[in-house]
Amino acid sequence: xxxxxxxxxxxxxxxxxxxxxxxxxxxxxxxxxxxxxxxxxxxxxxxxxxxxxxxxxxxxxxxxxxxxxxxxxxxxxxxxxxxxxxxxxxxxxxxxxxxxxxxxxxxxxxxxxxxxxxxxxxxxxxxxxxxxxxxxxxxxxxxxxxxxxxxxxxxxxxxxxxxxxxxxxxxxxxxxxxxxxxxxxxxxxxxxxxxxxxxxxxxxxxxxxxxxxxxxxxxxxxxxxxxxxxxxxxxxxxxxxxxxxxxxxxxxxxxxxxxxxxxxxxxxxxxxxxxxxxxxxxxxxxxxxxxxxxxxxxxxxxxxxxxxxxxxxxxxxxxxxxxxxxxxxxxxxxxxxxxxxxxxxxxxxxxxxxxxxx
Amino acid sequence: xxxxxxxxxxxxxxxxxxxxxxxxxxxxxxxxxxxxxxxxxxxxxxxxxxxxxxxxxxxxxxxxxxxxxxxxxxxxxxxxxxxxxxxxxxxxxxxxxxxxxxxxxxxxxxxxxxxxxxxxxxxxxxxxxxxxxxxxxxxxxxxxxxxxxxxxxxxxxxxxxxxxxxxxxxxxxxxxxxxxxxxxxxxxxxxxxxxxxxxxxxxxxxxxxxxxxxxxxxxxxxxxxxxxxxxxxxxxxxxxxxxxxxxx
Amino acid sequence: xxxxxxxxxxxxxxxxxxxxxxxxxxxxxxxxxxxxxxxxxxxxxxxxxxxxxxxxxxxxxxxxxxxxxxxxxxxxxxxxxxxxxxxxxxxxxxxxxxxxxxxxxxxxxxxxxxxxxxxxxxxxxxxxxxxxxxxxxxxxxxxxxxxxxxxxxxxxxxxxxxxxxxxxxxxxxxx
Numbered sequence: 001x002x003x004x005x006x007x008x009x010x011x012x013x014x015x016x017x018x019x020x021x022x023x024x025x026x027x028x029x030x031x032x033x034x035x036x037x038x039x040x041x042x043x044x045x046x047x048x049x050x051x052x053x054x055x056x057x058x059x060x061x062x063x064x065x066x067x068x069x070x071x072x073x074x075x076x077x078x079x080x081x082x083x084x085x086x087x088x089x090x091x092x093x094x095x096x097x098x099x100x101x102x103x104x105x106x107x108x109x110x111x112x113x114x115x116x117x118x119x120x121x122x123x124x125x126x127x128x129x130x131x132x133x134x135x136x137x138x139x140x141x142x143x144x145x146x147x148x149x150x151x152x153x154x155x156x157x158x159x160x161x162x163x164x165x166x167x168x169x170x171x172x173x174x175x176x177x178x179x180x181x182x183x184x185x186x187x188x189x190x191x192x193x194x195x196x197x198x199x200x201x202x203x204x205x206x207x208x209x210x211x212x213x214x215x216x217x218x219x220x221x222x223x224x225x226x227x228x229x230x231x232x233x234x235x236x237x238x239x240x241x242x243x244x245x246x247x248x249x250x251x252x253x254x255x256x257x258x259x260x261x262x263x264x265x266x267x268x269x270x271x272x273x274x275x276x277x278x279x280x281x282x283x284x285x286x287x288x289x290x291x292x293x294x295x296x297x298x299x300x301x302x303x304x305x306x307x308x309x310x311x312x313x314x315x316x317x318x319x320x321x322x323x324x325x326x327x328x329x330x331x332x333x334x335x336x337x338x339x340x341x342x343x344x345x346x347x348x349x350x351x352x353x354x355x356x357x358x
Numbered sequence: 359x360x361x362x363x364x365x366x367x368x369x370x371x372x373x374x375x376x377x378x379x380x381x382x383x384x385x386x387x388x389x390x391x392x393x394x395x396x397x398x399x400x401x402x403x404x405x406x407x408x409x410x411x412x413x414x415x416x417x418x419x420x421x422x423x424x425x426x427x428x429x430x431x432x433x434x435x436x437x438x439x440x441x442x443x444x445x446x447x448x449x450x451x452x453x454x455x456x457x458x459x460x461x462x463x464x465x466x467x468x469x470x471x472x473x474x475x476x477x478x479x480x481x482x483x484x485x486x487x488x489x490x491x492x493x494x495x496x497x498x499x500x501x502x503x504x505x506x507x508x509x510x511x512x513x514x515x516x517x518x519x520x521x522x523x524x525x526x527x528x529x530x531x532x533x534x535x536x537x538x539x540x541x542x543x544x545x546x547x548x549x550x551x552x553x554x555x556x557x558x559x560x561x562x563x564x565x566x567x568x569x570x571x572x573x574x575x576x577x578x579x580x581x582x583x584x585x586x587x588x589x590x591x592x593x594x595x596x597x598x599x600x601x602x603x604x605x606x
Numbered sequence: 607x608x609x610x611x612x613x614x615x616x617x618x619x620x621x622x623x624x625x626x627x628x629x630x631x632x633x634x635x636x637x638x639x640x641x642x643x644x645x646x647x648x649x650x651x652x653x654x655x656x657x658x659x660x661x662x663x664x665x666x667x668x669x670x671x672x673x674x675x676x677x678x679x680x681x682x683x684x685x686x687x688x689x690x691x692x693x694x695x696x697x698x699x700x701x702x703x704x705x706x707x708x709x710x711x712x713x714x715x716x717x718x719x720x721x722x723x724x725x726x727x728x729x730x731x732x733x734x735x736x737x738x739x740x741x742x743x744x745x746x747x748x749x750x751x752x753x754x755x756x757x758x759x760x761x762x763x764x765x766x767x768x769x770x771x772x773x774x775x776x777x778x779x780x781x
Contacts, residue, residue: 024436024439024440026436050439052435052439054432054465055461055462055465056461058429058432058461058462059429059432059435059461059462059465060432062425062426062429062432062433062436062462063432063433063435063436063439064436065423065425065426065429065432065433065436066405066423066425066432066433066434066435066436066437066438066439066440067436067437067439067440068436069423069433069436069437070403070436070437070439070440070441071440072436072439072440074436088426089426089429092426096423096424191440191441191442194440202403202421202422202423202437202441203401203403203421203441203444204400204401204402204403204420204421204441204444205399205400205401205419205420205421206400206401210419210420210421211421211422212415212421212422212423213422213423213424214415214423214424215424216412216413216424
């Protein structure tokens with residue numbers, strides 16, 4: 001195993017992507033992910049890859065679409081409003097069934113919003129801001145090591161599922177430094193190998209077949225059939241890609257549901273409550289789509305309240321309520337606008353809520 | 359018996375979906391004949407736009423992909439990153455290229471992207487039903503300018519070739535017309551040169567085809583060509599605007 | 607030492623992030639768990655900069671803090687704003703070259719470090735942050751001087767010997 005190094009999130013994302021097989025990166029400046037774009041501009045050419053600074057996020061995602069259509073392993077990153085601009089492209093890419101890895105280092109919204117960390121992109125990334133019936137698997141890391149592991153696996157996952165894979169981090173993970181262990185670099189697919197490994201990709205008819213990458217289907221019957229085929233894939237993904245962590249939920253009377261940065265703060269809150277003799281637990285969705293509904297079947301009957309803790313106005317709570325299915329009351333502890341609550345704030349609000357149910 | 363004509367292998371043996379009198383078919387054939395002549399059918403990649411020619415991949419016998427409205431130059435830039443030596447082109451109409459895709463075409467040209475863009479200027483949105491395009495002429499009626507385009511409201515029609523010719527990276531820029539056999543032969547020469555510029559890695563190359571849309575203009579095919587000759591060519595002069603020494 | 611929560615604050619350009627990062631890096635070399643969280647915002651010279659560093663023997667949950675075992679302030683606004691964060695009996699480090707005011711609390715251990723003057727005496731005021739870092743290491747022992755010097759060797763690799771010497775001298779200048 002290689003030694004531990006202290007890395008900033010935004011640089012770790014890039015290093016992990018390169019080690020995971022990323023050969024192409026397309027970016028456009030937007031806070032709080034700029035260090036990643038800068039890192040890739042320095043590193044990609046040195047490491048046999050290509051870096052493109054696009055003229056806009058619209059161009060970024062469509063360059064990435066072109067790269068993916070040609071069989072390249074491509075990575076795009078942006079932050080909330082930039083991801084909004086990419087949604088048309090992501091919908092297109094899902095329909096065309098192309099592999100791509102996208103990273104959202106999210107910040108507060110709506111509109112330009114702010115540049116401090118936020119989780120108000122939950123709906124944007126899990127529901128898909130683009131048009132039509134499609135899904136993108138979304139994974140939310142809570143530490144830099146977890147970000148690295150996710151990005152390292154994301155490229156082969158995207159290839160395997162022929163679908164975009166989204167990583168939802170936030171400004172805090174992007175800016176933070178933590179010690180990490182970096183995985184061994186994978187051997188990237190060479191341009192010559194693409195025609196063999198990805199016969200559907202555009203590499204010229206000399207490969208023996210004619211490839212057409214498209215999303216237009218003018219006949220409703222064709223389109224319906226295509227969407228149904230996509231959904232067979234998504235149903236499989238719901239089974240295979242679901243991922244979550246639980247902590248002390250077996251006998252918890254209050255169970256928090258929280259992802260990413262917020263989940264780390266909540267972990268501290270659980271320790272604080274435990275010291276007070278209150279049994280508290282955590283469900284941490286790692287995959288946001290598919291949402292880990294199965295984790296909620298493990299809730300014990302003594303649970304008095306489930307608290308969705310998030311950095312938005314309760315976007316994930318919709319999924320939490322659907323998963324809890326009326327068995328327990330569901331409440332919200334949140335901040336938004338780029339404010340991250342301290343563990344003390346969540347602790348105090350949780351105690352107050354719990355008081356209503358004891 | 360001596361063969362005096364053969365359809366190009368660059369076009370699939372199917373009927374196109376274009377209206378009678380539409381010049382998309384001529385443009386398709388010219389481009390694919392040139393690609394065939396260069397012996398590059400096996401390693402040419404095309405990007406179709408949004409518009410009537412979104413389905414160009416149903417007719418052109420090469421690897422192709424569709425692109426979102428206006429984004430074809432970004433998509434082609436992506437293809438180019440993976441395949442440095444392939445022949446790559448975008449095929450775009452005036453709504454796609456000059457309106458919603460104005461930023462992408464300018465920046466692709468400015469980066470000197472080594473691909474060719476074939477621009478079909480028929481002064482109207484075709485697929486959506488005859489709305490005003492950035493290239494619609496002053497006084498020209500459309501379904502969104504029923505009294506004719508007005509300068510005070512809509513500005514002047516955009517001369518895309520002239521605009522791109524101001525950009526260093528756009529090393530080959532030529533405007534041609536598909537209105538007569540003589541002009542079609544000239545158009546073919548422009549396509550060949552544009553592809554040659556690309557093969558030599560000299561920069562971005564661009565051919566604008568003045569084209570007819572009889573259906574949305576409301577003319578018979580012959581009258582449409584006459585309208586093109588009398589109205590479009592005076593405003594959009596034909597000829598080469600930029601050409602590198604290497605292909606002169 | 608179970609968990610040490612630290613907070614460093616000052617003007618942008620004073621090198622407060624560098625103090626925090628050196629401690630984080632050194633602690634990692636000592637096998638500890640570490641988080642380093644800088645404030646971020648529009649790039650502005652002279653704006654406020656701060657960072658939170660947590661060093662622990664066990665894995666760290668929240669990288670954010672609301673109270674600290676150590677607060678280091680390099681300018682007056684930081685003293686006024688963050689003095690309250692210090693846990694009772696814990697440490698406050700004040701750059702007394704820049705801040706003429708004293709701390710208001712008496713339930714904490716306050717160290718006044720005339721960092722800029724000491725650095726100026728060594729030949730370059732820019733090394734004030736390293737003087738402060740040395741003071742923190744000396745007084746709290748949160749990491750060892752050896753680890754910090756090891757970090758400096760790495761971060762200053764390739765730099766001029768005079769720069770390396772200046773920073774090493776600055777590190778040991780306060781007593």
